[in-house]
Amino acid sequence: MEEILEVLEQNSRYTDNEIAVMVGKSVEEVRDAIRDYEEKNIIAGYTTLINWENTGTETVTALIQVKITPQRGQGFDKVAERIYKFREVKACYLMSSGGFDLTVIVEGKTMKEVAMFVSEKLSVQEYVQGTATHFVLKKYKDHGRIFKDKTVKEREAIFV
Structure with missing residues (x-):
């Protein structure tokens, strides 16, 4: 099924x-x-995907790579739990390779708000060794949906 x-x-x-x-x-x-x-928590929830660019509401999305020291007996889970509980965090993923361990998706109203989250809440966490922040400039596709404006093609005027 x-x-x-x-x-x-x-x-x-x-x-x-x-x-x-x-x-x-x-x-x-x-x-x-x-x-x-x-x-069984296979369906973990229901959400609505909103194209905020079309609402006029200013939002900033950032992808933050986080390097952490795993904890004895708990690995990355305990540190990740502390991070994903922040309201600004929209997603948190453990990565398999590369220079960073976690990828964290954060949303805020401004770049400064996101930067303050990183400097005041995220990077000061025990076991966090470093971060790299990447700001999303434009979303083309998210959760399988293309964020393309649906433009109406105008017909060429014909004069007789």
Whole structure:
């Protein structure tokens, strides 16, 4: 029933009836599967992807690479937990190779706000050895969605 997850990942607003038709299952089978996925934390939540550039609201997104010292018996998990609990942190990933251990996605209202988060909250954490901050200048695609303006092509005027 992974096809139910694939449908929901594309658009979580589909109704149980619509999903049932799309995957060829009964509505009850779909409801039971979704309930089971939620209980097992396979479906961890439902979110809306917003293209903030089109709202006029100023937001800044930064990708921050963090070098940390793993803790004995807990590895990177305890340090990562302290970091991902900050409200500014939108995502936190353990990386497999390279000069950094964690990649942290942070959002703020201004570059200065993000910079202050890094200098006052993130880089001062015990076990954090260093950071590298990269600011997102423009989003072209996020979570599988292309952020292209839908422009209406104007027809050429014909004069007779």
